[in-house]
Structure formats: C-alpha cells, structure tokens
Amino acid sequence: MSETTEAIMDAAEERIRQAGYSGFSFREVAADIGVKSSSVHYHFPTKEKLAAAVARRYTDRFLKGVDQRVAEGRDIVTAFRQVFGDALDRDGRMCLCGAMGATSADLAEEVRAEVRRFFQLGLERLAKAGLAKDAAVQVIATLEGAMLAANVLDDRSLFESGTAGLV
Amino acid sequence: MSETTEAIMDAAEERIRQAGYSGFSFREVAADIGVKSSSVHYHFPTKEKLAAAVARRYTDRFLKGVDQRVAEGRDIVTAFRQVFGDALDRDGRMCLCGAMGATSADLAEEVRAEVRRFFQLGLERLAKAGLAKDAAVQVIATLEGAMLAANVLDDRSLFESGTAGLV
DNA sequence: TGTTGTCTATCTATCGATAGATAGATGCAT
DNA sequence: ATGCATCTATCTATCGATAGATAGACAACA
DSSP states (O other): OOHHHHHHHHHHHHHHHHHOSTTOOHHHHHHHHTSOHHHHHHHSSSHHHHHHHHHHHHHHHHHHHHHHHHHTTOOHHHHHHHHHHHHHHHHOSOOHHHHHHTTGGGSOHHHHHHHHHHHHHHHHHHHHTTOOHHHHHHHHHHHHHHHHHHHHTTOTHHHHHHHGGGO | OOHHHHHHHHHHHHHHHHHOSTTOOHHHHHHHHTSOHHHHHHHSSSHHHHHHHHHHHHHHHHHHHHHHHHHTTOOHHHHHHHHHHHHHHHHOSOOHHHHHHTTGGGSOHHHHHHHHHHHHHHHHHHHHTTOOHHHHHHHHHHHHHHHHHHHHTTOTHHHHHHHGGGO
16 A cells, blocks of 8 residues: 555545544545645545445454453453554544444445444354353443543543443 | 535435444535535535534434433433434434443544433433433433444344343 | 615625646656 | 556546535515
C-alpha cells in the first residue's frame, strides 16, 4: 500500500470517527493531506469503498490488539477494555464502527457489512474465550456505550467508571 | 404546538435516528410530510434549531417514561431498560441521542448541548435513585451500546441479552 | 386588515464523481 | 543506449445533484 493511500485512510478514519459516514467528504480528506479530491478518487473510486477499507483495517487492527494482549496473559475482557480505552485515549474519539454503526440503516451496503463484521468478530472472540452469549454481548455493549458517553460528556473518566464493573 | 410543527418533528426524529444529524435534510423531512422545505424553515429557522428541539422533546419524553414506570413501582434500572427497549421496538431504531452523540464532536453547539443533557439527566435520575456513579454510568452505557449492537446486527434479541445482566 | 402558513423560485455552497491533461517513472524492443 | 509505450499519480475543470437558507407572492382566516 502506497504512502498516499495510507495517508488517505488515516485522514478518512479520523474524519469518520468524528463525524460519521455521511459527515465526511472527499474534499476534507484531500485537504487534510494536501492533495485534490480527484486524487483521493484515484485511490478509492467511491466513498463506499474508502469507508469500507477504513473499517476493515480498523477491525483487523482492533482484533490484533486484543489477541496480542491475550497472548501476554491478560483475560479477554481486560484485553477488550484496554483496546477500547486505547482507541479513546490515543485518538480521543469514538470507535470507528460505533460512529458508523449508529447510522447503520443508512450506510452503503459494503460499509454496513464491514461494521457488522466488527461486532460479529468481537462477539466471536469473546465466545471462543468461554463467555456465554449474554456476557459477550454485554461486554461489547458496555464498552461501546461507555465510549459514547465519554465522548458526549467529554469526560474520559466515564469510560473507566462505566466499564469497571465488567472485570 | 401546531399540527405541522409536530409532524415536522416526528419526521425529523425518525430521519435523525436513522441517519444522524448530518444525514438528514430539510428536503427529506418536508417530503415525508408533504410540504416544501421552505415551510420547514418557517417552523424551524435552522437545522440546528430543529435538531435541538427534537432532542429536547425526546429527552423529556424519555424521562417521563422512566418516571412513570418508577411511580408504578418498578426499580429504576428496570424502568430505564424498558424505556430503551420500547424505543427500540416501537421505532425500530437507535436512541436519538445515541445516534447524534456518536458524532458529538461534529454537532452544532445547541444540538450538542441537548445531547449532553440527555446523558446528564439520565445519570442524575439513576444517582438520585441511589445508584453509585460507576453503576449509573454502566447502566446508561450498556443500554446505549446494546441498542447499537442490536441495530448493527439487526437482531432485537441482542438488546435483551446484552442488558439482562443489569437487573 | 393583519397574521399565519405555505408556496414558487432562487441563491450560494458543497457534494460525489468524471474527463482529460500532464509530468515523471518504468519497461521493453530495437 | 535510444526511443516508444505504458503505467502511476496527480492536476484542472466540470458535471448534475443536493445541501441549507432566503425573498416575495399568495391564500386562508380572524
């Protein structure tokens, strides 16, 4: 993947996490990295393709982080909590798939499928680690919701306090 | 409040819950109720004012539902869970303030304030009923997140299973 | 007659997307 | 080694559609 392609995806991820799928544009992403919007189209023919690629990369990176922490000996719930917490700290924003999933019904089909994949694989990881279905759903739900609350009220500590009961 | 004003708010609420703040438009709302977009502007001068009014009505209605259930003898967490569940069932969509809050950083200031109010008053109600701060945040977070997961995966039962652990 | 509400018509700005040109790198055949 | 062709990556310019917003005419009604 070329340098520009990666820069486009980075900028797009940040924009989407801030404003959602319908709230980001080729022009903004292009301006962020100092090219023209037509150049973004060269790398990603449509908005749908760009958002889908960003979502897939996000999910893969997310799961990799979880697996890594589990390999280091942490229990699965703590691993999830840390990776969500990192995303909140490092980027200071919503979960990408939470931001897009909130308008799931309005997403282009390919994007919607990637967002679904994020939740499905997350639940799968938790189930394979031995959690019952209810517990797995509760973990994902609480983490996503706590991230949302922390963003809305602009108070990072809400993520900690909202998810403390999980572990 | 006039009949048209109410119809506008109803249509806007539905649109926003489906597509978020930046995903709904005056033209769509107008078409939904069979008027022109300029007529919507007559009742709500700006998009910001319209969304803020819809959010305030939503929050007030939401809290009224909670209070009512508490008055009927239900415990506060069950009351919250039922009201969230009703919103999911009756409207089949995200929580309005969840849908907008996901892009909180991108909202017009007045709208952002109303979304904040929803979370603040929700936490306040839970705290007044005796819940510790951590517990209150966890309840709101889990309910919002479970609604999100149910929407993304298009499976209403995920809301039940994700929030069963709260009560 | 004045108020209320809706209309038509229009404005400016931006959207996603496309066409066509260009400059530079790469590859290959003579 | 030279010269032609292709590929890559960007540009400028533009498309039709749509966004939010506004002005002014018109109708209903008190």
